[in-house]
Amino acid sequence: MQVKGIPAVPAVDSGAVAALADTFRPPRLNFAQVCLYCETRWCESAVCVRLHAVSLWAPCEDCDGFGSCLNCLNGVVEVSRADLIGRAGRVLPRQREAAVLFVAVA
Numbered sequence: 001m002q003v004k005g006i007p008a009v010p011a012v013d014s015g016a017v018a019a020l021a022d023t024f025r026p027p028r029l030n031f032a033q034v035c036l037y038c039e040t041r042w043c044e045s046a047v048c049v050r051l052h053a054v055s056l057w058a059p060c061e062d063c064d065g066f067g068s069c070l071n072c073l074n075g076v077v078e079v080s081r082a083d084l085i086g087r088a089g090r091v092l093p094r095q096r097e098a099a100v101l102f103v104a105v106a
Contacts, residue, residue: 017056017084017085019087020084020088021055021056021057021084022055024058024059024076025052025055025056025057025076026057026073026074026076028043028048028049028052029042029043035048035053036048036052036073037051043090043096045078055078056078056079056080056081056083056084057076057079058076058077058079058083058084058085058087059075059076059077059080059092060072060075060076061087063075064092064093065092067105068096069083
């Protein structure tokens with residue numbers, strides 16, 4: 001059952017794009033405190049902090065955000081601004097079973 005969509009974002013509304021990106025952005029340090037960018041534990045690099053601050057993320061299209069594929073990081077992928085805007089309005093399944101059924105039908 002598809003119940004939740006990604007809000008639509010006008011292409012020119014930078015504030016809306018930033019808010020949508022913040023919704024899906026994972027923490028820069030994982031639960032073991034390893035940086036996504038340089039793979040250093042307890043990283044404090046200004047470069048990594050800046051890269052993360054400007055990064056845009058969206059639910060993985062292969063697993064619908066459930067993290068059940070090898071193409072994503074816990075259900076999200078880093079995307080370009082155009083990709084994020086293109087994915088806006090996409091309906092996401094509420095449960096994994098619905099995602100499997102959705103993929104099988106498509």
